[in-house]
Amino acid sequence: MLKTQLKNSKEYQPGLSIDCVIFGFDDNQLKVLLIKTGYDDSWSLPGGFISIDEDIDTAAVSVLQARTGLMGIFLRQFATFGTVGRNQNHFSSDSLAYFGIPPEEEKWYKSRFVTIGYYALVNFSKAIPRIDNPSETVQWVDHHKVPALILDHRAILDRALETLRTELSLMPVGYNLLPEKFTIPDLQKLYETILGRKLDRRNFLRKITAIGILTKLDEKKSNVAHKAPNLYCFDKNKYEEVLKNGLTQGW
Amino acid sequence: MLKTQLKNSKEYQPGLSIDCVIFGFDDNQLKVLLIKTGYDDSWSLPGGFISIDEDIDTAAVSVLQARTGLMGIFLRQFATFGTVGRNQNHFSSDSLAYFGIPPEEEKWYKSRFVTIGYYALVNFSKAIPRIDNPSETVQWVDHHKVPALILDHRAILDRALETLRTELSLMPVGYNLLPEKFTIPDLQKLYETILGRKLDRRNFLRKITAIGILTKLDEKKSNVAHKAPNLYCFDKNKYEEVLKNGLTQGW
DNA sequence: ATACAATGTGTTAATATGACGCAATGTACA
DNA sequence: TGTACATTGCGTCATATTAACACATTGTAT
Numbered sequence: 001m002l003k004t005q006l007k008n009s010k011e012y013q014p015g016l017s018i019d020c021v022i023f024g025f026d027d028n029q030l031k032v033l034l035i036k037t038g039y040d041d042s043w044s045l046p047g048g049f050i051s052i053d054e055d056i057d058t059a060a061v062s063v064l065q066a067r068t069g070l071m072g073i074f075l076r077q078f079a080t081f082g083t084v085g086r087n088q089n090h091f092s093s094d095s096l097a098y099f100g101i102p103p104e105e106e107k108w109y110k111s112r113f114v115t116i117g118y119y120a121l122v123n124f125s126k127a128i129p130r131i132d133n134p135s136e137t138v139q140w141v142d143h144h145k146v147p148a149l150i151l152d153h154r155a156i157l158d159r160a161l162e163t164l165r166t167e168l169s170l171m172p173v174g175y176n177l178l179p180e181k182f183t184i185p186d187l188q189k190l191y192e193t194i195l196g197r198k199l200d201r202r203n204f205l206r207k208i209t210a211i212g213i214l215t216k217l218d219e220k221k222s223n224v225a226h227k228a229p230n231l232y233c234f235d236k237n238k239y240e241e242v243l244k245n246g247l248t249q250g251w
Numbered sequence: 252m253l254k255t256q257l258k259n260s261k262e263y264q265p266g267l268s269i270d271c272v273i274f275g276f277d278d279n280q281l282k283v284l285l286i287k288t289g290y291d292d293s294w295s296l297p298g299g300f301i302s303i304d305e306d307i308d309t310a311a312v313s314v315l316q317a318r319t320g321l322m323g324i325f326l327r328q329f330a331t332f333g334t335v336g337r338n339q340n341h342f343s344s345d346s347l348a349y350f351g352i353p354p355e356e357e358k359w360y361k362s363r364f365v366t367i368g369y370y371a372l373v374n375f376s377k378a379i380p381r382i383d384n385p386s387e388t389v390q391w392v393d394h395h396k397v398p399a400l401i402l403d404h405r406a407i408l409d410r411a412l413e414t415l416r417t418e419l420s421l422m423p424v425g426y427n428l429l430p431e432k433f434t435i436p437d438l439q440k441l442y443e444t445i446l447g448r449k450l451d452r453r454n455f456l457r458k459i460t461a462i463g464i465l466t467k468l469d470e471k472k473s474n475v476a477h478k479a480p481n482l483y484c485f486d487k488n489k490y491e492e493v494l495k496n497g498l499t500q501g502w
Numbered sequence: 503a504t505a506c507a508a509t510g511t512g513t514t515a516a517t518a519t520g521a522c523g524c525a526a527t528g529t530a531c532a
Numbered sequence: 533t534g535t536a537c538a539t540t541g542c543g544t545c546a547t548a549t550t551a552a553c554a555c556a557t558t559g560t561a562t
Contacts, residue, residue: 014265056333080331080367082307226508227558477539478527
């Protein structure tokens with residue numbers, strides 16, 4: 001949550017931070033980008049502070065860009081977390097010293113923080129987890145196998161997933177999580193993973209194609225066992241159109 | 252936005268405020284509770300600051316309670332607003348002096364603020380608009396006739412209404428906006444007002460009763476022209492149940 | 503060649519939705 | 533007093549949507 005930026009605390013909006021739940025899809029798993037600090041090997045969501053002259057949305061984009069190297073990503077604010085004790089006793093003086101925070105800045109870091117939660121959907125294959133501090137680890141983790149997280153990050157993650165599930169029925173989400181060319185079974189697995197339940201193959205195909213944002217390519221997936229599924233891509237124009245109007249149906 | 256609380260600024264979370272969009276329903280109109288300050292007759296959403304030792308949700312409850320006298324209300328955080336310039340040049344030194352802010356506190360008020368938006372649904376007949384400063388006016392305004400508002404409050408209001416519309420299909424909202432006993436036509440008018448379009452009478456009845464949260468009373472509305480409609484009330488238990496599971500259908 | 507696992511397409515019954523018809527009720531006014 | 537009228541309550545029907553399932557097709561593995 002810290003090392004990405006390191007200005008003087010006066011240059012940041014006080015008492016306010018950003019935390020991002022960055023989702024990716026790979027190996028039929030919904031993964032989340034997590035960070036392990038070198039100080040105490042604790043895991044956390046990637047986050048950062050808000051420059052005093054920066055929109056909160058822009059700050060979120062910065063965090064995302066810093067961690068994944070990606071731009072123009074699907075990014076959405078979903079909730080703000082601000083119970084009183086949420087970051088109480090989080091930073092010890094030792095840890096701040098470890099992170100290179102000068103003593104006169106300690107008070108700022110130890111004060112009460114409210115955090116704005118954003119979630120992002122990224123194309124796993126294009127995202128490169130970035131480390132700007134060698135003692136940090138940035139890692140994709142299956143959302144079923146998330147370790148203990150600092151502060152209330154677990155609750156933030158849960159809320160993000162909950163939001164994603166709800167929004168899945170309101171808009172076509174796959175576009176942001178899959179590579180350019182993909183198969184319908186792939187897309188279905190993505191939906192099943194997010195929703196946490198099985199869907200009927202045939203009904204899924206009918207519904208997803210009925211939306212009208214998929215283009216069937218004259219190409220099949222290669223190197224697969226059994227029958228090779230057809231490849232599809234998203235029709236970006238129609239996708240934008242549907243995003244505006246919203247979807248009606250559920251899954 | 253100010254006068255509700257007036258502690259020393261050090262007792263508040265810096266750079267962070269709460270704004271509430273309080274909805275009520277009366278005279279077949281969806282109304283919003285607005286505040287006119289005595290200083291320059293400008294209108295704003297009721298809001299306040301967050302005590303350093305107070306959860307943000309609690310702060311929102313406080314604002315609501317201070318303005319409507321109501322407790323145990325449906326209150327929901329919907330978005331956080333934080334573009335850089337949103338409160339730039341909002342408070343002049345003159346205005347702060349008018350509000351009784353000592354000069355040494357000016358810097359705090361003039362600094363950049365991020366605001367957390369909450370919306371509330373209240374029973375109009377039970378809510379008593381409260382004025383804690385005689386120079387202020389607290390008033391219910393038809394959401395179609397909202398005057399110019401300060402800062403980005405118009406955008407906050409719009410987002411709140413948008414959220415309410417979406418949530419209307421996800422949960423039974425009427426419970427919080429209507430008096431204990433009400434008629435189906437009343438409830439329909441509420442839905443129509445929120446959604447901004449007409450619904451078919453007969454289909455509405457079918458759908459709303461199918462949810463199973465309404466209890467038909469052995470009583471008719473009195474003092475009405477034409478045929479007296481039956482009175483209903485909400486079944487609080489079933490309502491809670493449905494809230495948990497969520498609704499599927501749309502309107 | 504044949505078994506197998508997964509894909510592509512079609513069918514059908516149940517349910518939900520939207521668009522109406524019509525009788526019943528209670529007030530207003532001749 | 534009784535007739536017009538707006539509004540309510542209940543029902544019908546055609547159509548759209550959904551869920552559940554059958555079957556032929558394809559390409560790999562043995």
